[in-house]
Amino acid sequence: MIRVLVAEDQSAVRAGLVLILRSAPDIEVVGEAEDGERAVELARELRPDLVLMDVQMPRLDGVSATRTVAGENLADVLVLTTFDLDEYVYEALYAGASGFLLKDVRRDDLVHAVRVVAAGESLLAPTVTRRLVADLVKRRRERPAGVDGPPPPSLDALTAREVETLRLVARGLSNAEIARTLFVSEHTVKTHVSNVLSKLGLRDRVQAVIRAYESGLVTPGSL
Structure with missing residues (x-):
């Protein structure tokens, strides 16, 4: 319940x-x-x-x-x-x-x-x-010349498979859909997602989507 x-x-x-x-x-x-x-x-x-x-x-x-x-x-x-x-x-x-x-x-x-x-x-x-996506792109494009702003967040702590999992999460796929895409079990996907959140200090998948766009891992045209 x-x-x-x-x-x-x-x-x-x-x-x-x-x-x-x-x-x-x-x-x-x-x-x-x-x-x-x-x-x-x-x-x-x-x-x-x-x-x-x-x-x-x-x-x-x-x-x-x-x-x-x-x-x-x-x-x-x-x-x-x-x-x-x-x-x-x-x-x-x-x-x-x-x-x-x-x-x-x-x-x-x-x-x-x-x-x-x-x-x-x-x-x-x-x-x-x-x-959300449109605004992230707009903020980058409207950044004043000569003002770099904070560097995009790094994904270096993630393994290649965790990066790919994050990319698919940002595309809106469920754990079951990610499992079918990567040819792994749903349990394995849950482990990858948990590792991504832990390594990047994120609360949940919503924040993971934001981080994927902020880092440049996903762009609007890639959805």
């Missing part, structure tokens, strides 16, 4: 989310929070598997609440918002969110997303992924 805490300040929206999640036989809504501070309090008290977190909430915004929940390893966080602006995406991902969906997501896709993130995977709405 996946234990979920729903954090959303609009009561009608929160009720709708709870209703959708409770319709799934393998999901249990263990708590509801109307603001970010309450979300953190309940996460510490209830220790859910996942927090479904709205971005804009009173007292403490969802990004700050995500940073605390993820930083204290209280639960995985799936951010759900009406906004797809880049600053929200980046802030939520760097705060430690494992998934990011827009509120117009379909009922079945929301339930699927909760299952995916609770299983230790990461998930981004397609529109979010495209904006």
Whole structure:
């Protein structure tokens, strides 16, 4: 059973989310929070598997609440918002969110997303992924002449097979799809992914995707 805490300040929206999640036989809504501070309090008290977190909430915004929940390893966080602006995406991902969906997501896709993130995977709405990639490229192109900025992160600590695994993760492939591509077992893929995260000091696959683009390992045309 996946234990979920729903954090959303609009009561009608929160009720709708709870209703959708409770319709799934393998999901249990263990708590509801109307603001970010309450979300953190309940996460510490209830220790859910996942927090479904709205971005804009009173007292403490969802990004700050995500940073605390993820930083204290209280639960995985799936951010759900009406906004797809880049600053929200980046802030939520760097705060430690494992998934990011827009509120117009379909009922079945929301339930699927909760299952995916609770299983230790990461998930981004397609529109979010495209904006993320486009913005990374734009930042490089608009860098002022003569200003190098920080060097791209190195992947030297990774083996050749781990680099290839990271490339496939950045393309959005699941562990099963990576296993078929590399002709190895899914268990081996999980080991490679774990090694990549550990060696690069990353929290999850979302941060791995960001690192792949930042390092130049993957470019938009290679998707």
